[in-house]
Amino acid sequence: MKNNVIVPFIDLKKQHNSIKDEIEKAIKAVFEGSSFSGGEFASNFEEEFAAFCNCRFAIGVGSGTDAIWLSLLALGVTKGDEVITVPNTFIATAEAISFCGAKPVFVDVDEKTLTMNPQLIEPAITDKTKAIIPVHLHGQPADMYNILSVAKKHGLFVIEDACQAHGAIYKNQPVGSMGHTGCFSFYPGKNIGACGEAGIVVTNMEKVDYDIRILHDHGQTDKNNHSIIGWNSRMDGLQGAILSVKLKYLPAWNETRRHRAELYNTYLSHVSGITIPQIADYAKSVCHIYAIQSQKRDALLNDLFENGIQCGIHYPVPIHLQKAYRHLNLGEGSYPVAEKCANKLLSLPIFPEINPSQIEHVAHRIKLSLHSY
Ligand SMILES: *Cc1c(COP(=O)(O)O)cnc(C)c1O
Numbered sequence: 290m291k292n293n294v295i296v297p298f299i300d301l302k303k304q305h306n307s308i309k310d311e312i313e314k315a316i317k318a319v320f321e322g323s324s325f326s327g328g329e330f331a332s333n334f335e336e337e338f339a340a341f342c343n344c345r346f347a348i349g350v351g352s353g354t355d356a357i358w359l360s361l362l363a364l365g366v367t368k369g370d371e372v373i374t375v376p377n378t379f380i381a382t383a384e385a386i387s388f389c390g391a392k393p394v395f396v397d398v399d400e401k402t403l404t405m406n407p408q409l410i411e412p413a414i415t416d417k418t419k420a421i422i423p424v425h426l427h428g429q430p431a432d433m434y435n436i437l438s439v440a441k442k443h444g445l446f447v448i449e450d451a452c453q454a455h456g457a458i459y460k461n462q463p464v465g466s467m468g469h470t471g472c473f474s475f476y477p478g479k480n481i482g483a484c485g486e487a488g489i490v491v492t493n494m495e496k497v498d499y500d501i502r503i504l505h506d507h508g509q510t511d512k513n514n515h516s517i518i519g520w521n522s523r524m525d526g527l528q529g530a531i532l533s534v535k536l537k538y539l540p541a542w543n544e545t546r547r548h549r550a551e552l553y554n555t556y557l558s559h560v561s562g563i564t565i566p567q568i569a570d571y572a573k574s575v576c577h578i579y580a581i582q583s584q585k586r587d588a589l590l591n592d593l594f595e596n597g598i599q600c601g602i603h604y605p606v607p608i609h610l611q612k613a614y615r616h617l618n619l620g621e622g623s624y625p626v627a628e629k630c631a632n633k634l635l636s637l638p639i640f641p642e643i644n645p646s647q648i649e650h651v652a653h654r655i656k657l658s659l660h661s662y
Contacts (some may be wrong), residue, residue, distance in 0.1 A: 295597030296647045303642040315530040317650040318623040324526040331529035342465040344491040346498035349524025353452040353474020356488040357385035360470040364446045366419045374422040376607040383608045397624040401567045407435030420446040425454035428577035433459045433467045455480045456543045458573035481539045487528040541643040546576040556652030559661045562659045582633040594659040601636040
């Protein structure tokens with residue numbers, strides 16, 4: 290039985306099989322229209338996704354990383370500027386800041402929600418600060434009211450990193466719609482994934498929409514007229530067509546994820562030695578990741594793996610301790626909450642197609658594991 294996968298971390302094949310006919314039909318239409326880069330399928334999806342986020346505009350781009358980077362560029366973030374974000378995110382958030390020539394300035398996260406602690410923002414602001422990038426980690430919206438209040442007071446832009454939170458709701462507002470821009474990734478493992486790489490920026494600001502549209506298409510204002518130096522980060526027509534099919538299913542998929550997370554909560558809330566994810570009152574999470582915390586994380590991960598249960602760690606090394614960011618000179622102890630959770634977090638399998646019996650099996654194995662050492 291060893292290393293035979295009984296519960297995978299994610300099962301993209303199962304999801305694909307459930308909508309295979311529609312996906313194949315969509316792909317065929319793209320071939321028939323030869324609309325491969327940008328074009329009608331990408332722009333149809335932009336319209337649908339903007340509506341999904343309750344936003345006026347959406348610009349399909351090459352990835353979630355590009356979505357953040359192009360947002361920063363469009364808002365004028367440049368060399369010498371500082372951008373505030375959190376250290377417990379995927380490295381892309383910081384990379385996007387660095388690729389504008391700006392410096393990422395980290396603030397620690399709230400112990401309960403693991404999202405940006407709004408009280409720590411003000412002390413981190415300098416006269417170089419231009420923007421704040423809160424991350425809706427694991428599918429849970431950050432504390433947007435308090436983040437937006439600080440930003441407004443200091444005249445800072447807010448870019449929502451919603452790459453893990455498609456469809457999550459803060460109070461009654463969809464993530465992505467509250468900041469100056471909202472950035473989403475369609476990496477295959479996200480709640481809605483492309484069959485390849487893709488991302489999107491949503492915004493309510495006409496000027497930002499216009500600027501990103503130009504930036505992501507070589508600075509072209511119209512055919513052969515390049516008014517600024519841009520880049521190529523257009524969405525593929527194929528990805529747009531596929532994502533249009535998947536977007537119709539996303540609300541139901543998110544609902545099932547929430548249900549599966551509730552099941553985990555039911556089985557695990559009273560188990561000593563672990564903490565279950567905590568969701569703030571203001572948040573409706575889309576449960577992209579279901580991460581428990583345990584002092585015995587590494588042993589638990591290993592025991593579950595030995596018993597055919599695939600887990601993950603998001604993320605084992607906070608960004609300020611990565612080699613790539615050594616030049617920031619931020620040693621251990623700089624962000625105690627982020628560092629502590631990096632050592633304790635364990636992501637359990639969660640995806641819309643996981644069965645309740647598989648959840649029960651994982652929970653049962655966790656209890657056995659915790660008793661055996
Ligand atoms: C996935 C992710 C990104 C980057 O998205 P890509 O499409 O992989 O470039 C950025 N931020 C967070 C929090 C993510 O989870």
